[in-house]
Amino acid sequence: GDSVTQMEGPVTLSEEAFLTINCTYTATGYPSLFWYVQYPGEGLQLLLKATKADDKGSNKGFEATYRKETTSFHLEKGSVQVSDSAVYFCALTYSGGGADGLTFGKGTHLIIQP
């Protein structure tokens, strides 16, 4: 079945550092890919998405590019802030969503120190 693998956390960085959180996937078809973020005490929020190969999703300074050749969707940000501290989830589903819902990775806890 489909699966998503994320780098283990916690990831601890200093403010203004460059961030990469790795995400790779295994899928039988051509999924859409997502990053969701969960801030402390809050629900899951969509951060960005990409629906086909070579698409780049971006939001709030974060970016991720859908790489079909490496089955990856790594999350990057050029300069992190303390407010970016959260748990980040990579996920996939198929166009139109539906029967399979979203398949999530285990999440990566990001801690940004001032």
Place this chain on the structure above:
Amino acid sequence: DTGVSQDPRHKITKRGQNVTFRCDPISEHNRLYWYRQTLGQGPEFLTYFQNEAQLEKSRLLSDRFSAERPKGSFSTLEIQRTEQGDSAMYLCASSLRDRSTDTQYFGPGTRLTVL
């Protein structure tokens, strides 16, 4: 607030009791999903509705779990004869089916503790 809402936010129950959770989706969304999230894991898909039809329920964890969406608006998730292993966060999400990928928007979740 026009987001997905869930009620209650927290539920503590004793083993063997039945519990029911409610989810109110974003008003124009026709799809509704339930997930379970345990500590240190990503959400796990349970079931989904398109309008009032439950189109996928094979991923429900056991026959003690059931869900309804009687009028295609709010939904309920019931767990009968709760067990300690049912302790988790139960998440609801909704989306609007269109020609592109439908994006799921999540509620705050209901945290269940089974004593």
